[in-house]
Amino acid sequence: MKKAIFLDRDGVINYDPDDYIYRMEDFRFLDNLFEIAKEVTKRGYQIIVITNQGGINKKRYSTEDVERIHAHVEKGFKENGTPITEIYYCPHHSDLQKCMCRKPGSLMVERALAKYNIDPSKSYFIGDKQRDIVCAEGAGVKGIKIDVNQMKLSILEQID
């Protein structure tokens, strides 16, 4: 079985100004992100992104906006030599609609585990919110909680 590092998006991959990020000009990769990605790839982990994008449901932005950002994220990781296996996102918002996928639910992680034959007990989820950790643990994946926008190299010490 394989192992993976799950990453939340906003506040972990890119700067989170505590508002929705959907315009390219507001998107900025965090410092150390690509160095961390290189090291975990070297250690044999796949990289999978798990993100809530309830702004779609709220009509703050469109699916196309999200996919434009995600194409940019995938390009950045690919150019770093650390391609992302898949980006999963939940387009629903709990204020408007119930769904199974939105974090803290674990469904997006469970789908990835099944699709890519990943061992949850050897995998980690780096997130900046408690709901990321609840989502991870619900799928049997170890959660690593960071402060928003603080991708520190010391995170690597918590990963086998």
Ligand SMILES: [Mg+2]
């Ligand atoms: Mg976040």
Ligand SMILES: [Zn+2]
């Ligand atoms: Zn959903």
